[in-house]
Amino acid sequence: MAVGDIITAARYNNLQSRVATIMGNGSGDDGYGQSLNSSQVAVAETVTATHMALLFNDIEAGIKHQSNLGPAEIVIIDVADVIEDSNSVNKKGVAQFESETTTLENNKFAIDVNQGTAEAAVQGQYTTDWNGQLDHLVNVTFTDGNHARHFFNAGGEVRFSANLQSFPAEAKSINWATILSNMQTIKFNYTATSATGSGTGSAIGYHDLTTSFQAIFDKQGSGQYTENHYIIEVKGDVAV
Structure with missing residues (x-):
C-alpha cells in the first residue's frame, strides 16, 4: 500500500476484528464485553476517515482502561485526511493503528489503578x-x-x-x-x-x-x- 492508495476492506476488517476481540464479547480469555463504535465493512466498500475515527475511539477506550493514558502511536483521523499506509509523524497511518492494536492486545489483562474501583462485598x-x-x-x-x-x-x-x-x-x-x-x-x-x-x-x-x-x-x-x-x-x- 502506497501513499494515495485506498485501504482495502480486508485490511481494515482484520484490524477491526482484532480490536473487537479485545473490546467486544470475544471468547475465552479475550473480551471486555463493551459495545463497539466500529464495525466491519462490506468487501466492496471504501474505507473512509469516518471508519478509522470510529476504530480510533474503540482503541482509545481500551488503551485508556489499561494505562489511564491516550494512545501513543495514533491520533484521530479527520474527514479531510488521506489515509496512508504508514506515517509515524502525523500518526494517522494504518500501520500505526495496527501497531497500537498490538499494544492493546499485549496488555489485554492490564487495568490502571485509576480505571477501577475496589468495592466492599x-x-x-x-x-x-x-x-x-x-x-x-x-x-x-x-x-x-x-x-x-x-x-x-x-x-x-x-x-x-x-x-x-x-x-x-x-x-x-x-x-x-x-x-x-x-x-x-x-x-x-x-x-x-x-x-x-x-x-x-x-x-x-x-x-x-x-x-x-x-x-x-x-x-x-x-x-x-x-x-x-x-x-x-x-x-x-x-x-x-
Whole structure:
C-alpha cells in the first residue's frame, strides 16, 4: 500500500476484528464485553476517515482502561485526511493503528489503578474457640459466564483479607493475629492468586476454575504454631 492508495476492506476488517476481540464479547480469555463504535465493512466498500475515527475511539477506550493514558502511536483521523499506509509523524497511518492494536492486545489483562474501583462485598465475623476449623463460605455471583470472564479479562479481581480483633495477649492468639496481618490482601485474578504481603499463592485464577475445590492460597503459622493455616479454596458452578 502506497501513499494515495485506498485501504482495502480486508485490511481494515482484520484490524477491526482484532480490536473487537479485545473490546467486544470475544471468547475465552479475550473480551471486555463493551459495545463497539466500529464495525466491519462490506468487501466492496471504501474505507473512509469516518471508519478509522470510529476504530480510533474503540482503541482509545481500551488503551485508556489499561494505562489511564491516550494512545501513543495514533491520533484521530479527520474527514479531510488521506489515509496512508504508514506515517509515524502525523500518526494517522494504518500501520500505526495496527501497531497500537498490538499494544492493546499485549496488555489485554492490564487495568490502571485509576480505571477501577475496589468495592466492599461480603463480610463475616465469628467468635469461636481455638483448636478447631472455622469455615467462611463466600459466593461470588455473576449474571452469566460472559459477565464473569469479561470482569476478569478486563483486570478484575476478587480480594480477600482477614484480621483478629479483641484477642487475649497469649501466644496462640498473637500468632493468629500475626498470620492475618502479614498476609495483607489476597488477590484472585484471571490466571493466578497472590498476596500483597506474605503467604503461598498459586497459578490458579478464574480461567482455571473447575467444579471441585482447589486450594489457591495458604498462610501458615510459625514456631510452635505451624499447624495454624489460613487457606482459601475456590470452585466454579461450571468448569471454565
